[in-house]
Amino acid sequence: MGRAASATEAVSCIRSNHRVFVQGGVATPTVLVDALVEQSERLQDCEIMHLHTEGQEALYANPEYENKFEVANLFLGANMRRKFDGDRVDYLPCFLSEIPALFRSGRRKIDVAMVHLSSPDAHGLCSLGTSVDVARAAVQS
Secondary structure, eight states, X not given: OOOOOOHHHHHTTOOTTOEEXXXXXXXXXXXXXXXXXXXXXXXOSEEEEESOBTTOOOGGGSGGGTTTEEEEESSOOHHHHTTOOSXXXXXXXXXXXXXXXXXXXXXXXXXXXXXXXXXXXXXXXXOOTXXXXXXXXXXXO
Protein backbone atom coordinates (compact mmCIF):
# COMPACT_ATOMS: atom_id res chain seq x y z
CA MET A 1 0.00 0.00 0.00
CA GLY A 2 1.27 3.48 -0.86
CA ARG A 3 2.11 6.27 1.50
CA ALA A 4 -0.68 8.60 2.55
CA ALA A 5 -0.30 12.16 1.28
CA SER A 6 -0.89 15.28 3.28
CA ALA A 7 -3.82 17.46 2.25
CA THR A 8 -1.37 19.99 0.80
CA GLU A 9 0.28 17.29 -1.31
CA ALA A 10 -3.08 15.85 -2.37
CA VAL A 11 -4.37 19.12 -3.82
CA SER A 12 -1.05 20.08 -5.42
CA CYS A 13 -2.18 18.26 -8.61
CA ILE A 14 -4.93 20.85 -9.13
CA ARG A 15 -3.98 23.41 -11.75
CA SER A 16 -5.43 26.63 -13.10
CA ASN A 17 -8.52 26.12 -15.26
CA HIS A 18 -9.29 22.72 -13.70
CA ARG A 19 -12.84 21.73 -12.83
CA VAL A 20 -12.84 20.26 -9.34
CA PHE A 21 -15.75 18.20 -8.06
CA VAL A 22 -16.19 18.34 -4.27
CA GLN A 23 -18.24 15.57 -2.66
CA GLY A 24 -21.08 17.04 -0.67
CA GLY A 25 -23.31 16.37 2.28
CA VAL A 26 -21.72 14.92 5.39
CA ALA A 27 -18.85 13.59 3.25
CA THR A 28 -17.53 17.02 2.26
CA PRO A 29 -13.71 16.69 2.42
CA THR A 30 -13.24 19.91 4.39
CA VAL A 31 -9.52 19.34 5.01
CA LEU A 32 -8.88 19.09 1.25
CA VAL A 33 -11.07 22.12 0.48
CA ASP A 34 -9.20 24.18 3.08
CA ALA A 35 -5.84 23.07 1.62
CA LEU A 36 -7.00 24.12 -1.84
CA VAL A 37 -7.97 27.58 -0.59
CA GLU A 38 -4.58 27.89 1.09
CA GLN A 39 -2.95 27.29 -2.30
CA SER A 40 -5.14 29.80 -4.15
CA GLU A 41 -2.20 32.10 -4.97
CA ARG A 42 -0.91 29.64 -7.58
CA LEU A 43 -4.34 29.14 -9.21
CA GLN A 44 -6.57 30.98 -11.65
CA ASP A 45 -10.05 30.23 -12.93
CA CYS A 46 -10.62 26.91 -11.17
CA GLU A 47 -14.24 25.84 -11.17
CA ILE A 48 -15.46 24.15 -8.03
CA MET A 49 -18.57 22.08 -8.63
CA HIS A 50 -20.63 20.44 -5.90
CA LEU A 51 -23.98 19.63 -4.41
CA HIS A 52 -24.52 21.10 -0.96
CA THR A 53 -21.37 21.10 1.17
CA GLU A 54 -22.02 20.62 4.86
CA GLY A 55 -19.79 21.90 7.64
CA GLN A 56 -17.90 24.00 5.14
CA GLU A 57 -17.68 27.77 5.25
CA ALA A 58 -16.94 27.76 1.50
CA LEU A 59 -14.25 30.42 1.66
CA TYR A 60 -13.50 29.79 -2.03
CA ALA A 61 -16.78 31.55 -2.83
CA ASN A 62 -15.77 34.77 -1.04
CA PRO A 63 -15.09 37.86 -3.19
CA GLU A 64 -11.36 37.91 -2.34
CA TYR A 65 -10.98 34.70 -4.38
CA GLU A 66 -12.32 36.29 -7.56
CA ASN A 67 -10.24 35.07 -10.52
CA LYS A 68 -9.11 32.11 -8.42
CA PHE A 69 -12.31 30.10 -8.05
CA GLU A 70 -15.68 30.00 -9.74
CA VAL A 71 -18.42 27.93 -8.16
CA ALA A 72 -21.04 25.83 -9.95
CA ASN A 73 -23.59 24.73 -7.38
CA LEU A 74 -25.67 21.72 -8.34
CA PHE A 75 -27.73 22.36 -5.21
CA LEU A 76 -27.72 25.70 -3.44
CA GLY A 77 -27.08 24.80 0.20
CA ALA A 78 -27.32 27.07 3.22
CA ASN A 79 -23.61 27.96 3.17
CA MET A 80 -23.83 29.21 -0.43
CA ARG A 81 -27.14 31.08 -0.53
CA ARG A 82 -25.70 34.40 0.67
CA LYS A 83 -22.74 34.06 -1.68
CA PHE A 84 -24.79 33.30 -4.78
CA ASP A 85 -24.42 36.11 -7.33
CA GLY A 86 -25.30 34.32 -10.60
CA ASP A 87 -21.89 35.16 -12.00
CA ARG A 88 -18.83 33.82 -10.17
CA VAL A 89 -20.98 31.83 -7.75
CA ASP A 90 -23.64 30.25 -9.90
CA TYR A 91 -26.34 27.61 -9.78
CA LEU A 92 -26.66 24.92 -12.44
CA PRO A 93 -30.25 23.69 -12.24
CA CYS A 94 -30.64 20.03 -13.10
CA PHE A 95 -32.22 16.92 -11.67
CA LEU A 96 -30.04 14.84 -9.38
CA SER A 97 -30.60 11.84 -11.65
CA GLU A 98 -29.14 13.78 -14.62
CA ILE A 99 -25.83 14.73 -13.01
CA PRO A 100 -23.97 11.43 -13.58
CA ALA A 101 -24.69 11.68 -17.31
CA LEU A 102 -23.52 15.30 -17.27
CA PHE A 103 -20.12 14.12 -15.99
CA ARG A 104 -19.83 10.92 -18.02
CA SER A 105 -20.76 12.60 -21.30
CA GLY A 106 -17.96 15.13 -20.92
CA ARG A 107 -20.34 18.10 -21.07
CA ARG A 108 -18.99 18.96 -17.62
CA LYS A 109 -15.58 17.29 -17.66
CA ILE A 110 -14.19 16.64 -14.19
CA ASP A 111 -10.42 17.13 -13.86
CA VAL A 112 -10.18 16.32 -10.15
CA ALA A 113 -12.68 14.73 -7.77
CA MET A 114 -12.15 15.51 -4.09
CA VAL A 115 -14.00 12.83 -2.16
CA HIS A 116 -14.10 11.34 1.30
CA LEU A 117 -13.04 7.67 1.22
CA SER A 118 -12.74 4.86 3.71
CA SER A 119 -9.36 3.28 4.26
CA PRO A 120 -8.64 0.54 1.71
CA ASP A 121 -9.68 -2.98 2.70
CA ALA A 122 -7.50 -6.09 2.29
CA HIS A 123 -8.19 -6.02 -1.48
CA GLY A 124 -7.35 -2.32 -1.84
CA LEU A 125 -10.98 -1.30 -2.29
CA CYS A 126 -12.43 1.86 -0.73
CA SER A 127 -15.95 3.00 0.01
CA LEU A 128 -17.45 6.41 -0.74
CA GLY A 129 -19.41 5.97 2.48
CA THR A 130 -22.85 7.33 3.22
CA SER A 131 -22.90 10.19 0.72
CA VAL A 132 -22.33 8.57 -2.65
CA ASP A 133 -25.03 10.42 -4.68
CA VAL A 134 -23.15 11.72 -7.78
CA ALA A 135 -19.65 11.22 -6.35
CA ARG A 136 -19.20 7.82 -8.00
CA ALA A 137 -19.84 9.28 -11.45
CA ALA A 138 -17.44 12.15 -10.70
CA VAL A 139 -14.69 9.71 -9.68
CA GLN A 140 -15.31 7.51 -12.73
CA SER A 141 -15.17 10.53 -14.99
